[in-house]
Amino acid sequence: METAMITLLLVSAELLGYTLGAEVEGPLKNTHRGTEGYFLSVWQNRLYVYSAAAVFVGIWITLKVTLKMRKVGGPVKPVLYSTAVEENEDKAKEEKVFVSVVKVFFGSQTGTAKGFAEELAEEVRVLGLTGEVIDLKDYDPEENMSNECESRVVSVFLLATYTEGTPTKNAEWFCKWLEEASTDFRYGKTYLKGMKYAVFGLGNSVYTDHYNTVSKNVDKWLWMLSGSRVMTRGEGDCNVVKSRNGSVQADFKAWKNRFIDCLSVLAKGEKSPCGSKCTNCTCKKNEKNQEQIGHTSDEMKQSSE
Incomplete structure (x- = not known):
């Protein structure tokens, strides 16, 4: 998939060079070489790109899951806290029966x-x-x-x-x-x-x-x-x-x-x-x-x- 995209870009650049003529042959060839060099560099370092993308996706998924757990688990604490408070109040009432x-x-x-x-x-x-x-x-x-x-x-x-x-x-x-x-x-x-x-x-x-x-x-x-x-x-x-x-x-x-x-x-x-x-x-x-x-x-x- 990536090879096909790079080939398509190179072919487009060649066609563009033939169309514009000799006046722009030099600049187009320079552009062609620069573009080709850029994509070749990306291709050669694709493992680093994949690793960075994987780290980014992993961090994003972790943050999303953490936020979701907080939203789901958030109301539980107040319920437990209120239950504990009610139990303490009941005990206090029992202790205060004179x-x-x-x-x-x-x-x-x-x-x-x-x-x-x-x-x-x-x-x-x-x-x-x-x-x-x-x-x-x-x-x-x-x-x-x-x-x-x-x-x-x-x-x-x-x-x-x-x-x-x-x-x-x-x-x-x-x-x-x-x-x-x-x-x-x-x-x-x-x-x-x-x-x-x-x-x-x-x-x-x-x-x-x-x-x-x-x-x-x-x-x-x-x-x-x-x-x-x-x-x-x-x-x-x-x-x-x-x-x-x-x-x-x-x-x-x-x-x-x-x-x-x-x-x-x-x-x-x-x-x-x-x-x-x-x-x-x-x-x-x-x-x-x-x-x-x-x-x-x-x-x-x-x-x-």
Whole structure:
């Protein structure tokens, strides 16, 4: 193919020389010789030309393939990256769950405390948390109480005071065990360390000597075993004349609303239930009550010794 092209060019040059005549014979012959020499040089060095062309084609193909791979493979990295980010975010969310379960224990004689427990558990579920209602009659504190110290659990005790300041029938064993454990060296002062709890009592202020005795005692015993209050103890008064809100139901509703607010803050990981924007001094009252109960318990221990 290349030989044919060179021959064709040489023949054309010869014909052109004969056509133009003698005047241009010399220049044409020079041109002929120059052209012939050029093509002969190219032909003799054709291996170098082929090599250069092969290198050029190889580089061109390599660049084209590389660019194509980048276009095809480019979107994969962002997808993998976004997937990894989503997985990390999911793990972070799981690690940031500070409260997952609220256990509502009740001691009830007429059913009022039980109804309050079910109402509170329903409010807890609205927050997206698990709300459990537990009858103290079916609860064995000796086997299960230490489980309530799990960091994501909040325990609530709704306790009615029966005649002569005694617990209701379904809460008798729980109260007896807790009282003994609070002073038993086998359990120790830190037995319930890490437990988060709140107490609401139901009573009647007509019986002044025994008004809400059970809730006061349970609150004290839990604290003596190093439990941590998430808010101050609440009191519901069946005596509508002296009830702060007009009825025991209204008293519970007011306390329940405050508890839900504190629970919302706890679920965000705040160390203080009231957070950093406390305006009702609940935390200060809580600290004072803890100090007062602490002094009382110390005095009781000293007197017993």
